[in-house]
Amino acid sequence: MAYHLKSRIELCGVSQTFSQNAQQVQLFQDLTLTIAQGHSYAITGPSGSGKSSLLMLLSGLAQPSTGQGYWLENDSRRPLAGLAKEIGYIFQQFHLLPELTALHNVALPLKLRGVKHAEQLAKSWLDKVGLGHRLQHKPAQLSGGEQQRTAIARALVFSPKFIFADEPTGNLDSQNAQDIADLLFACCEEQGAGLVIVTHSELLAARAEQIFNLAQGHCQLRQSKLQEVYRA
Numbered sequence: 001m002a003y004h005l006k007s008r009i010e011l012c013g014v015s016q017t018f019s020q021n022a023q024q025v026q027l028f029q030d031l032t033l034t035i036a037q038g039h040s041y042a043i044t045g046p047s048g049s050g051k052s053s054l055l056m057l058l059s060g061l062a063q064p065s066t067g068q069g070y071w072l073e074n075d076s077r078r079p080l081a082g083l084a085k086e087i088g089y090i091f092q093q094f095h096l097l098p099e100l101t102a103l104h105n106v107a108l109p110l111k112l113r114g115v116k117h118a119e120q121l122a123k124s125w126l127d128k129v130g131l132g133h134r135l136q137h138k139p140a141q142l143s144g145g146e147q148q149r150t151a152i153a154r155a156l157v158f159s160p161k162f163i164f165a166d167e168p169t170g171n172l173d174s175q176n177a178q179d180i181a182d183l184l185f186a187c188c189e190e191q192g193a194g195l196v197i198v199t200h201s202e203l204l205a206a207r208a209e210q211i212f213n214l215a216q217g218h219c220q221l222r223q224s225k226l227q228e229v230y231r232a
């Protein structure tokens with residue numbers, strides 16, 4: 001795939017500060033990072049170092065305290081907030097809609113995009129994540145791992161350009177974890193999605209083309225199998 005055809009996400013000189021108990025906590029400062037469609041990335045680091053917060057910034061779901069995030073496509077450079085319809089996000093806490101069945105949770109992003117046969121497609125994705133027998137169950141009637149797999153099906157069902165996954169295998173046994181990792185990396189390799197995974201699992205991180213480590217406010221490239229280097 002040619003360099004200029006890929007969408008990219010750039011964070012330029014980004015800082016994130018939170019107010020906690022009347023104190024300012026700075027998670028990271030002057031962070032610059034680029035990710036590209038069709039490639040896979042893992043973010044590792046100690047608990048509380050800001051990995052989930054960084055994922056929210058990269059996806060445009062949160063705004064940095066200072067600095068800018070951009071979405072570059074062809075010759076255009078747009079604010080990251082405009083990326084919302086193009087991304088699949090797997091939240092650490094799943095965020096399934098409690099009143100909807102698994103089938104309707106997964107069909108919802110398709111319906112919002114006006115896709116025909118949304119429920120049929122949603123069913124095929126629930127089959128892929130091994131939940132073909134849980135279509136009519138609501139989130140409260142599903143185990144933690146089943147909720148996680150439903151959330152993964154919901155994030156992948158509309159072939160997003162970028163997939164952001166916060167601890168996507170955290171609640172799964174080793175066989176399910178491997179199956180879900182296979183599915184995520186297949187979306188990256190076969191459908192050309194960009195994939196960013198936050199994980200404590202070295203096994204999962206090792207499958208990504210680049211591994212970043214976030215610690216004490218700094219994000220360092222730990223390992224790279226990429227030929228092309230993207231710079232913000």
Ligand SMILES: Nc1ncnc2c1ncn2[C@@H]1O[C@H](COP(=O)(O)OP(=O)(O)OP(=O)(O)O)[C@@H](O)[C@H]1O
Nearest residue numbers: 018019020027045046047048049050051052053054
């Ligand atoms: N909206 C917010 N308001 C205030 N503090 C926040 C907010 N979001 C995150 N934080 C704080 O930022 C720090 C980093 O949180 P974050 O969830 O990004 O870390 P993490 O590296 O993903 O952790 P873990 O590996 O335990 O999931 C935590 O101390 C958290 O309390």
